[in-house]
Amino acid sequence: MDNTRQHLVVLLAGDSGDGIQLLGTQLIRAAAQSGQDVRTLSDFPAEIRAPQGTVSGVSGFQFQMAAEAIFDPGDAADVFVAFNVAGWIKHKHKLKAGGLLIASSDGFDARSLALAGLAPDEDPLEEARADVQVLDIDVKKLTSEALKSIDLSGKEKARAKNMTLLGMLTWLYGQDAEAMEVDLQRQFKGTVGEANRAAFRAGFHLAETAEWSAYRREVASKKAAPGTYKTLSGSQGIALGIAATARQLGRQVLYAGYPITPASDILHELARLRPEGVVPFQAEDEIASITAALGASFAGNLGITASSGPGISLKGEGLGLAVMLELPLVVINVQRGGPSTGLPTKMEQSDLFQALYGRHGEAPMPVMAIKRTGEAMEDVLLAAKMAVEAMTPVILLSDAYIANSAEPFRLPSIDTLPTIDAPSGAADRAPYARDAQGVRPWITPGTAAGMHRIGGLESEADTGHVSYDAKNHQNMVDARADKVNQVTRFYGPLSVEVGEHTGKLLVIGWGSTFGALRTAVEKLHKEGKSITHLHLKHLFPLHPDVYEFIKGFGHTVVVEMNQGQLVQVLRSQTQAPMSFIGQTSGQPFGADFLYAQLNTLSTQKA
Amino acid sequence: MNGKDFLSDQEVRWCPGCGDYSVLKQFTEVLASLEADPANTVVVSGIGCSSRLPYYVNTYGIHSLHGRAPSVATGIKLANPSLDVWIITGDGDALSIGGNHLLHVLRRNVQVPILLFNNEIYGLTKGQYSPTSRAGALSKSTPLGSIDYPLNPQTLALGAGATFVARSMDRNPTHLRQILMLAKSHEGSALVEIYQNCNVFNDGVFEAFTDKKMQSDHAIFLTHGEPLVFGSHRDKGLVLSGSQVQVVSLTDRSASECWIHDERDPMKAYALARMTGDLRPFGVFYREDRSVFEKQVHRALSETRSLEEVLAMGRTWKVD
Numbered sequence: 001m002d003n004t005r006q007h008l009v010v011l012l013a014g015d016s017g018d019g020i021q022l023l024g025t026q027l028i029r030a031a032a033q034s035g036q037d038v039r040t041l042s043d044f045p046a047e048i049r050a051p052q053g054t055v056s057g058v059s060g061f062q063f064q065m066a067a068e069a070i071f072d073p074g075d076a077a078d079v080f081v082a083f084n085v086a087g088w089i090k091h092k093h094k095l096k097a098g099g100l101l102i103a104s105s106d107g108f109d110a111r112s113l114a115l116a117g118l119a120p121d122e123d124p125l126e127e128a129r130a131d132v133q134v135l136d137i138d139v140k141k142l143t144s145e146a147l148k149s150i151d152l153s154g155k156e157k158a159r160a161k162n163m164t165l166l167g168m169l170t171w172l173y174g175q176d177a178e179a180m181e182v183d184l185q186r187q188f189k190g191t192v193g194e195a196n197r198a199a200f201r202a203g204f205h206l207a208e209t210a211e212w213s214a215y216r217r218e219v220a221s222k223k224a225a226p227g228t229y230k231t232l233s234g235s236q237g238i239a240l241g242i243a244a245t246a247r248q249l250g251r252q253v254l255y256a257g258y259p260i261t262p263a264s265d266i267l268h269e270l271a272r273l274r275p276e277g278v279v280p281f282q283a284e285d286e287i288a289s290i291t292a293a294l295g296a297s298f299a300g301n302l303g304i305t306a307s308s309g310p311g312i313s314l315k316g317e318g319l320g321l322a323v324m325l326e327l328p329l330v331v332i333n334v335q336r337g338g339p340s341t342g343l344p345t346k347m348e349q350s351d352l353f354q355a356l357y358g359r360h361g362e363a364p365m366p367v368m369a370i371k372r373t374g375e376a377m378e379d380v381l382l383a384a385k386m387a388v389e390a391m392t393p394v395i396l397l398s399d400a401y402i403a404n405s406a407e408p409f410r411l412p413s414i415d416t417l418p419t420i421d422a423p424s425g426a427a428d429r430a431p432y433a434r435d436a437q438g439v440r441p442w443i444t445p446g447t448a449a450g451m452h453r454i455g456g457l458e459s460e461a462d463t464g465h466v467s468y469d470a471k472n473h474q475n476m477v478d479a480r481a482d483k484v485n486q487v488t489r490f491y492g493p494l495s496v497e498v499g500e501h502t503g504k505l506l507v508i509g510w511g512s513t514f515g516a517l518r519t520a521v522e523k524l525h526k527e528g529k530s531i532t533h534l535h536l537k538h539l540f541p542l543h544p545d546v547y548e549f550i551k552g553f554g555h556t557v558v559v560e561m562n563q564g565q566l567v568q569v570l571r572s573q574t575q576a577p578m579s580f581i582g583q584t585s586g587q588p589f590g591a592d593f594l595y596a597q598l599n600t601l602s603t604q605k606a
Numbered sequence: 607m608n609g610k611d612f613l614s615d616q617e618v619r620w621c622p623g624c625g626d627y628s629v630l631k632q633f634t635e636v637l638a639s640l641e642a643d644p645a646n647t648v649v650v651s652g653i654g655c656s657s658r659l660p661y662y663v664n665t666y667g668i669h670s671l672h673g674r675a676p677s678v679a680t681g682i683k684l685a686n687p688s689l690d691v692w693i694i695t696g697d698g699d700a701l702s703i704g705g706n707h708l709l710h711v712l713r714r715n716v717q718v719p720i721l722l723f724n725n726e727i728y729g730l731t732k733g734q735y736s737p738t739s740r741a742g743a744l745s746k747s748t749p750l751g752s753i754d755y756p757l758n759p760q761t762l763a764l765g766a767g768a769t770f771v772a773r774s775m776d777r778n779p780t781h782l783r784q785i786l787m788l789a790k791s792h793e794g795s796a797l798v799e800i801y802q803n804c805n806v807f808n809d810g811v812f813e814a815f816t817d818k819k820m821q822s823d824h825a826i827f828l829t830h831g832e833p834l835v836f837g838s839h840r841d842k843g844l845v846l847s848g849s850q851v852q853v854v855s856l857t858d859r860s861a862s863e864c865w866i867h868d869e870r871d872p873m874k875a876y877a878l879a880r881m882t883g884d885l886r887p888f889g890v891f892y893r894e895d896r897s898v899f900e901k902q903v904h905r906a907l908s909e910t911r912s913l914e915e916v917l918a919m920g921r922t923w924k925v926d
Contacts, residue, residue, distance in 0.1 A: 033923045228922050276910040276912050281680075283680075283710075292684070295670075295679060295685070298678070299682040299685035411918075451665065453665075455661070455667075455668060455670065456669060456670065465616060
């Protein structure tokens with residue numbers, strides 16, 4: 001039977017200690033390497049080892065593999081791999097009718113039922129058979145038999161369950177088993193490596209010999225653009241952007257961070273990669289990380305720091321100082337569900353107001369957002385270019401979705417990376433003398449000409465001396481705002497994702513809603529709807545063409561994962577009629593949900 | 607260059623009679639005698655009366671955020687370890703709002719002398735009690751006397767793992783210059799607590815230790831390898847009885863029988879730091895040799911990867 005298809009959505013669910021993220025990562029790498037496009041969605045609890053077997057401890061990893069370009073991890077799953085009953089009941093609504101459930105039956109025993117809060121007489125697998133295909137195997141038993149001769153405890157052996165499943169799934173998706181083994185060998189050494197390989201083989205051979213062809217789901221491959229690829233998460237992309245910044249700027253970058261989910265991975269990546277010209281520094285707190293970054297910028301490095309919402313709040317005072325000092329600084333906010341500790345591992349776009357307005361005094365600064373993993377590297381470079389060439393702090397927004405979602409990434413050619421030119425401190429220029437774009441020179445300690453003292457007190461124009469003069473303060477407030485307003489010179493043309501430049505319905509999004517939004521709008525557009533998708537990279541100052549562009553449509557709808565933040569900004573700045581679709585559940589929008597919502601709206605507003 | 611050459615063209619705006627004037631003067635004198643390169647010198651401060659000092663010194667300077675001078679300075683040293691960086695701070699700045707940063711700059715051992723102006727009061731905000739104010743201190747925010755137990759900068763620094771801990775005073779220019787020179791020559795963070803008189807809000811709080819006439823009975827000046835002797839006729843000394851500090855008369859015993867100051871001994875340094883009564887030590891309490899943070903960081907980064915190498919790391923594949 002030829003089960004080859006164009007798309008396949010797979011959902012893996014089980015305990016957070018089951019190694020699900022690792023299993024998923026292995027599968028998507030193999031898919032990407034075989035030429036498929038992939039998008040992923042990780043969903044895991046904030047606890048490192050959440051209560052085993054319970055619904056609250058479920059970790060999930062969803063991915064879509066496709067023979068064509070895709071932008072989201074898919075909605076309903078074609079295949080559901082359940083490590084235990086808790087994982088199944090938490091997410092079972094996500095499996096399509098007629099889909100395939102692969103269940104590790106050892107996770108469906110009486111104890112597992114009790115942990116998941118089910119009665120002992122319930123049989124979720126039997127119930128499932130009514131709507132979906134079920135393939136149940138005792139993966140634990142299979143794994144322990146495969147590892148019989150290996151010197152590991154029973155508990156350690158059970159941890160190789162994900163490798164047994166990896167073997168099965170590798171066969172089911174027609175992936176290259178040899179390449180997978182080589183990859184495992186590279187990652188795992190010693191007895192654990194031996195166990196992982198044995199479990200992988202056991203799973204693969206079982207699938208191959210047990211006539212599982214009815215369950216086989218192969219995805220066709222597409223021809224990717226020529227180049228060298230790797231799979232990349234958003235945090236890894238940001239780290240590459242920081243590495244590239246040091247190279248393009250030709251100066252050292254001090255990356256100062258304090259551990260916080262989901263921003264810590266950037267620090268881990270930089271510490272692991274050790275890129276030339278980047279000094280990773282784990283500071284004692286959020287305030288220290290931004291002030292150390294500012295100190296570095298004063299001394300002629302570029303300071304970069306990252307955090308998530310609560311940490312950005314702590315950095316607020318430092319952002320004010322950065323505005324006052326007019327030093328370059330990049331502040332990355334990997335947003336999560338808030339306020340307070342909120343949902344540390346879940347996604348939300350609710351820090352937009354904080355980024356735009358969350359400071360004391362008149363403290364404007366450019367704000368941009370990364371829309372997908374594959375653009376993280378270039379966005380960091382652009383943020384750094386704007387920070388250095390306009391001598392201003394820049395906020396770059398990411399979120400938990402981008403941080404953890406992976407996609408194939410074509411390595412850029414280094415010659416095509418943008419240049420970053422520091423505004424020179426020519427000897428005849430005073431520290432706060434501005435050029436035509438309102439930018440002051442970057443004169444750094446060690447330079448004899450232009451020695452100066454600066455601080456948080458209002459500075460006198462040109463000299464930077466302390467000034468309490470009324471007129472000077474007004475002028476400096478205006479000059480700082482004017483300088484930031486001029487950063488639109490760094491923007492590319494306003495680019496449309498899907499649709500025409502005028503029409504009935506304009507859909508505006510920003511950040512990580514990109515994938516689902518694009519998928520939904522493209523479908524409607526193909527169906528003949530007059531609908532256009534615009535995705536804003538620059539949230540302050542807005543792209544100068546946005547205002548006219550909006551006027552070209554009968555109605556505009558803003559889609560974002562908050563209670564309506566960008567929509568308020570756009571309403572107040574354009575006075576155009578605008579609706580809003582929002583969600584703050586910690587989960588990303590599904591493309592199907594957006595399709596339905598936008599379909600209704602386009603009918604209403606037609 | 608002499609001391610005056612290190613003063614900027616800005617008008618100094620401390621209250622007339624403030625102890626800060628003396629510290630500024632001794633600081634610039636020290637820069638002159640060190641033959642410091644002004645362009646290679648950065649003075650970093652937080653917020654408070656003392657933190658205005660960078661504006662008055664003709665070097666690079668940054669007047670940063672309240673309490674954050676240590677982290678700003680750490681960033682500067684990580685960016686460019688060859689710069690001569692100084693931190694200027696006060697008791698509120700370093701020990702209250704910036705306490706955390708002080709702990710960490712000290713334990714990391716970033717190469718930077720820290721001049722902590724202690725006047726036991728918030729001056730710039732016009733007279734509230736500070737973390738070093740004595741119990742019972744009367745201030746605008748404690749009209750009935752302070753209930754807070756005061757923080758001891760010396761034991762705090764020792765507890766944080768500081769490698770150089772010292773105390774001096776505004777009214778003894780020679781001693782202050784000498785301690786600042788030692789702090790500058792130290793490899794690592796050097797905490798110098800400076801008793802500084804706020805003549806407006808807390809006048810005379812250190813009088814017993816700084817007044818020339820009273821000082822001999824209340825201040826004991828430390829010299830490494832020398833006995834701890836004080837008094838107007840150098841007729842009193844300290845001995846250690848177990849871990850207890852005792853004052854003894856030298857009329858019937860020789861100075862050599864006294865406690866010999868050993869700035870390398872952390873236990874003895876702690877005993878000195880605990881002397882918070884009406885006899886207090888001045889000088890270097892403690893010093894040790896330990897690698898400097900920013901040098902270690904840069905040494906650890908000596909094997910870095912080019913961007914090409916970084917991009918190629920991990921599993922990559924080619925599509926032709």
